Amino acid sequence: xxxxxxxxxxxxxxxxxxxxxxxxxxxxxxxxxxxxxxxxxxxxxxxxxxxxxxxxxxxxxxxxxxxxxxxxxxxxxxxxxxxxxxxxxxxxxxxxxxxxxxxxxxxxxxxxxxxxxxxxxxxxxxxxxxxxxxxxxxxxxxxxxxxxxxxxxxxxxxxxxxxxxxxxxxxxxxxxxxxxxxxxxxxxxxxxxxxxxxxxxxxxxxxxxxxxxxxxxxxxxxxxxxxxxxxxxxxxxxxxxxxxxxxxxxxxxxxxxxxxxxxxxxxxxxxxxxxxxxxxxxxxxxxxxxxxxxxxxxxxxxxxxxxxxxxxxxxxxxxxxxxxxxxxxxxxxxxxxxxxxxxxxxxxxxxxxxxxxxxx
Amino acid sequence: xxxxxxxxxxxxxxxxxxxxxxxxxxxxxxxxxxxxxxxxxxxxxxxxxxxxxxxxxxxxxxxxxxxxxxxxxxxxxxxxxxxxxxxxxxxxxxxxxxxxxxxxxxxxxxxxxxxxxxxxxxxxxxxxxxxxxxxxxxxxxxxxxxxxxxxxxxxxxxxxxxxxxxxxxxxxxxxxxxxxxxxxxxxxxxxxxxxxxxxxxxxxxxxxxxxxxxxxxxxxxxxxxxxxxxxxxxxxxxxxxxxxxxxxxxxxxxxxxxxxxxxxxxxxxxxxxxxxxxxxxxxxxxxxxxxxxxxxxxxxxxxxxxxxxxxxxxxxxxxxxxxxx
Numbered sequence: 142x143x144x145x146x147x148x149x150x151x152x153x154x155x156x157x158x159x160x161x162x163x164x165x166x167x168x169x170x171x172x173x174x175x176x177x178x179x180x181x182x183x184x185x186x187x188x189x190x191x192x193x194x195x196x197x198x199x200x201x202x203x204x205x206x207x208x209x210x211x212x213x214x215x216x217x218x219x220x221x222x223x224x225x226x227x228x229x230x231x232x233x234x235x236x237x238x239x240x241x242x243x244x245x246x247x248x249x250x251x252x253x254x255x256x257x258x259x260x261x262x263x264x265x266x267x268x269x270x271x272x273x274x275x276x277x278x279x280x281x282x283x284x285x286x287x288x289x290x291x292x293x294x295x296x297x298x299x300x301x302x303x304x305x306x307x308x309x310x311x312x313x314x315x316x317x318x319x320x321x322x323x324x325x326x327x328x329x330x331x332x333x334x335x336x337x338x339x340x341x342x343x344x345x346x347x348x349x350x351x352x353x354x355x356x357x358x359x360x361x362x363x364x365x366x367x368x369x370x371x372x373x374x375x376x377x378x379x380x381x382x383x384x385x386x387x388x389x390x391x392x393x394x395x396x397x398x399x400x401x402x403x404x405x406x407x408x409x410x411x412x413x414x415x416x417x418x419x420x421x422x423x424x425x426x427x428x429x430x431x432x433x434x435x436x437x438x439x440x441x442x443x444x445x446x447x448x449x450x451x452x453x454x455x456x457x458x459x460x461x462x463x464x465x466x467x468x469x470x471x472x473x474x475x476x477x478x479x480x481x482x483x484x485x486x487x488x489x490x491x492x493x494x495x496x497x498x499x500x501x
Numbered sequence: 502x503x504x505x506x507x508x509x510x511x512x513x514x515x516x517x518x519x520x521x522x523x524x525x526x527x528x529x530x531x532x533x534x535x536x537x538x539x540x541x542x543x544x545x546x547x548x549x550x551x552x553x554x555x556x557x558x559x560x561x562x563x564x565x566x567x568x569x570x571x572x573x574x575x576x577x578x579x580x581x582x583x584x585x586x587x588x589x590x591x592x593x594x595x596x597x598x599x600x601x602x603x604x605x606x607x608x609x610x611x612x613x614x615x616x617x618x619x620x621x622x623x624x625x626x627x628x629x630x631x632x633x634x635x636x637x638x639x640x641x642x643x644x645x646x647x648x649x650x651x652x653x654x655x656x657x658x659x660x661x662x663x664x665x666x667x668x669x670x671x672x673x674x675x676x677x678x679x680x681x682x683x684x685x686x687x688x689x690x691x692x693x694x695x696x697x698x699x700x701x702x703x704x705x706x707x708x709x710x711x712x713x714x715x716x717x718x719x720x721x722x723x724x725x726x727x728x729x730x731x732x733x734x735x736x737x738x739x740x741x742x743x744x745x746x747x748x749x750x751x752x753x754x755x756x757x758x759x760x761x762x763x764x765x766x767x768x769x770x771x772x773x774x775x776x777x778x779x780x781x782x783x784x785x786x787x788x789x790x791x792x793x794x795x796x797x798x799x800x801x802x803x804x805x806x807x808x809x810x811x812x813x814x815x816x817x818x819x820x821x822x823x824x825x826x
Contacts, residue, residue, distance in 0.1 A: 231573070264607025271573065272605045276597055282563045283598070286570015293552065294574060313593075316563035323558050479608035480643055482666045485695060485742030 147350070154351040154365045156397060159372040162426045164434025173376050177441055183224050183371055184436055185450045187216040187429050190240045192454035193249075194402070197256070201406040205462065206256045210237040211402030217428035218333045218368035218396040219303070220244065225378035226301055231287045232270040233280040233302040236405075237333075241303065245270055249461035250468075259471050260479075269298075278308040281317025281330060288326035288391070299327045299385045307338025309352045318359035318393060327385035329378065330393045333368065335400045336423075340414035356393035368396030369426040372435075399423035472499050505685040508678040510652035511541050511617075514659035515579060517689050519549045525663060526571060527554045529564060529581030529617075538583060539619055539678055561587050565594025565616075569602065572612045579663055584630040585620035585672060586800075588637075599668040600643030614669075615662045621674035621713055621763060622810050625803040632800045633712075633764035635672055639741050639773055644668045645694055646741040650715035652683040654738055657692030665694060674713040681716075697744035699751065703733035706820050707751040709774055710761040711737040714793075714811065718761050721816035730824060740770050745777050752782045759791035759819050763810060766794040788826030791819040 159168045166172060175183075194213045200206040212219065215237070223241040226232065232245050239252045246268040255262025255273065263272035271287075274280040284302040291298050308314050309332055321328040332352050336343055349355060356363025362384070366377045374396055381392035401420060403409035411420075436442035473495045477488050484492060505513065518525045527542055527549075533556040536543035546554040557564050561582055568578035582588050588595070599612040622631040638646045647662055647669055649655035655673070662669035700715060701722050708718045715736045722732040733751050737744065752758050758778060760771035771792045778790055793811045801809045 260604060260607045262607075263605045264609050266609075271610075276593055279566065279593055279598055282566020282594065283570040283573070284566075285563065286567040287573050288570070289567065290571045290574025290576055293571075293576070300570070312560075313562055313566065316558070316560045317566065319558055319560070320563045320567055476604060479603045481603070481645075482611065485645075486745060487742060 150354055150357060151350040154353045154363065156365050156367050157373050157377055158367040158370050159376065160370045160431055160435055162369070162431055164431045164438060171373070171376055173372060173379065175375070180436060181441055181446070183221060183375070184432055184442055186220045186224075186240075186244055187371065187432065188447060188450045189454040190216050190220060191429060192451050193240070193458060196455070196458050198402065198406065200462070206253060207258050208236075208405060208407065209256050210405045211400055212237060212240055214399045214401040214423065214427070215333055215335060215368070216240075217371040217374050217432070218398040221371035221374035222301075222331055222378040222394070222396070224375050225382050227298065229269060229296070229298045230382075231291065231298065231300040233284045233287065233300060234270070234273050235280065235304050235308070236273040236275055237305070238273065238303040242270055242273070249457055250464040253461055253465040254468060257465065259468065260475060261468060261471070278304055278311035278313035278317070280304060281308070281314045282320065284328050284330065285317045285320035285324070285326055288321055288328035289324045292324070292326050297386050299329055299382050301329045301331065303331045303333060305338060306332060306334040306336065306343045306352060307341065307346060308332065309355055310346050315355070315359065318356065318361060318391065321391040322359045322361040325388065325390050328391040329381045329385060330391065331378070332393065332395045333398055334395050335398050337400075337404070337415060339404045339409065342414075351395060353393060353395040361391045361393060363393040363395070365395045365397065368398030369428045369431060371428055371432050399426075474499055502684045502686050504682040505652045506679045506682050507649070507652045507655045507673070508539060508541055510656035510685045511659055511673060512543055512545070513685065514656040514663070515542065515545060516548065518579075518660060518663045519545065519553060521689065522577060524575060524577045525553070525579060526576050527579045528557050528567070530557060530559050530583045532556060532581050537581065539675070541581070541617070541673070561590035562594055565591040565598070568614045569594060569598050569612055572614055573610065577613045577663060579615045579617060582616060582618040584626070585618040585634055586629040586632045588618065588634055595644065595668065595670070596641045600641055603643070603667070611666050612668050613666045615659070615665075616668065616670045617659075618670070618672055619675045619678070620672050621676055622800065622806050623676040623713065625806065626675070628800070628802055631675065633762070635670075635740055636764055636769045638670050639770065644670055644741070645739065646670045646672065647694055647739050648672045648674070648712045649738060650674070650677065650712055650736050652685050654692050654698070654736075656685055657690050658694065658738065660689060661691045661694050664691070669694065672712070676713045677716075692738070695739045695742050695744060697747040698736045698738055699733060699747065700736045701732065701734040703731035703755065705731045705755055706757040706759060706823060707733045707735060707748070707755045708759050708761060708816065708820065709735045709737065709748055711740055711770070712763060714761045714763050717811065717813055718816055721813045721820065724813070724817055725820055730820065732820060743774065743777060745781060748774065748778065749782045752778060753785050756785055756787040757823050758786070759793060759816065759823055761793040761811060761816055763795060765797045766792065767797045769794060788823045791823045793819045
């Protein structure tokens with residue numbers, strides 16, 4: 142055999158872990174240097190997001206929210222990686238990555254407006270982020286561009302992008318990695334492998350045993366991490382960021398995670414494609430339970446703090462919802478006005494036409 | 502004033518804008534050291550450095566995504582799609598991403614991207630290089646489509662495209678690159694996007710066209726003049742948005758029109774022009790508007806090209822049919 146086997150590559154992508162499901166440190170040397178307050182803040186964000194997820198699902202059922210992609214199960218993958226970002230870093234999320242947007246500075250009300258399909262949901266003020274991407278992996282090529290732009294501007298900042306396991310089958314995923322690698326651009330690509338691209342399991346998505354190894358073909362670093370372990374996710378992302386800033390190139394991070402809920406609120410029924418046993422198995426690895434145990438063991442988290450966070454989340458959601466309700470409905474003329482910097486004749490005529498229609 | 506080919510005028514426009522605005526970046530496949538497969542970017546990397554003028558990996562979708570990302574950092578990307586027949590690879594990045602950026606961001610972001618690309622038949626390229634795909638972008642809200650027919654317009658329109666704050670698709674007909682020279686002023690000037698040009702005045706019929714068909718139509722008009730038919734020839738220059746005012750005022754004068762395009766017939770630019778005439782000037786017409794186009798097939802292999810493409814005689818015949826209606 143002239144061709145060599147894949148195993149030697151795959152064996153280099155072992156899952157990185159710091160906390161086991163019981164919240165015990167299994168990799169002492171790798172524990173990050175986070176202050177007590179930082180650890181608590183990360184926990185607060187995860188608890189907050191779990192409550193928000195529950196509320197969002199119920200608001201959707203009541204018809205008070207529109208399109209929503211559930212996040213429960215992926216809190217460590219999303220928020221511990223985002224925890225490694227600086228305010229001036231750029232975020233290019235997928236439609237599931239609304240929590241990262243909010244903790245990057247987008248007000249909660251905008252998340253609700255986005256869900257309702259209001260154009261103000263994507264109107265960010267002073268936040269370095271693009272709007273949630275719908276076209277799977279399109280954000281990967283854009284991330285290469287943002288990262289190259291940051292490099293050309295001489296900024297010490299990084300472009301972070303998020304996408305799922307299915308996205309790694311797209312050409313744009315590979316093109317993004319390859320462009321960023323070629324230009325040695327400061328980018329971090331985070332593939333949240335939640336096992337299913339809607340219904341298709343990752344085993345049917347690719348023959349690759351890990352998604353992290355896809356970095357090899359682009360000549361960039363790749364790492365697989367336990368996506369239910371907040372400390373491990375934080376550490377690999379922080380390191381990827383530091384490498385990017387130091388001019389050592391982009392990194393692909395694969396987080397092994399799971400979404401407990403449906404793909405989105407648009408009628409997906411997960412019982413059609415995955416077993417309760419599998420879901421139960423992943424629920425045993427829950428990032429909140431794991432991190433809570435870890436923090437409780439260090440006397441950093443109490444029932445009171447948990448409850449205060451839950452209350453805070455509920456209050457914020459209520460206030461944001463009220464604000465969303467008070468936002469004037471979007472008009473077609475609003476859309477026409479922002480198609481171009483200057484309206485061409487056809488849109489000018491259509492603006493007049495719709496102004497009349499909307500004033501009726 | 503210098504005599505230049507269209508490709509020299511295009512290079513000159515990029516040079517001027519690279520010099521004028523440090524945010525302008527020129528990139529694409531082979532545009533760096535090689536100066537582009539048609540030499541449109543010849544010498545630009547030497548003059549402005551690899552930071553401003555650079556090669557990309559061979560992936561059109563990646564080029565489009567890169568352009569949008571760079572635009573987010575305040576750059577003014579001038580990206581090249583090596584042949585417009587390859588644009589399908591970049592359709593998502595143009596039609597779904599750049600064209601929607603303003604709306605998706607509630608007007609906060611915009612993509613001042615110029616997408617340059619050679620297109621058009623008659624130069625015997627391999628298949629999938631020469632297609633006239635401009636019609637696709639008339640159905641793509643959020644982009645402008647510019648097609649120059651001569652060196653002067655090419656330079657002025659390209660400078661306008663680069664300065665435009667919205668995505669502009671700038672299509673360069675391959676047959677026009679070096680087929681003739683024209684007077685091109687030194688230094689900067691602009692030709693307004695969205696404005697047609699009356700390249701020949703006439704009173705009997707309006708020939709409305711763009712790109713390489715402008716030359717074809719002008720030749721037809723000369724022969725028609727020998728037979729006493731005075732054709733007005735309108736070079737659209739921008740096909741999205743159309744300059745309906747120029748079209749309508751010409752028809753009010755001539756009462757007859759023929760639209761000439763190199764692309765296939767169905768749902769093309771000519772169909773759109775005719776619909777606009779229908780909306781705005783139908784009662785000024787003495788005859789149905791004629792249409793000269795290629796047939797509704799895929800673009801042929803090069804042996805069939807010369808028959809497939811509309812020619813001077815097609816234009817003459819259609820004009821006569823319209824006059825004699």
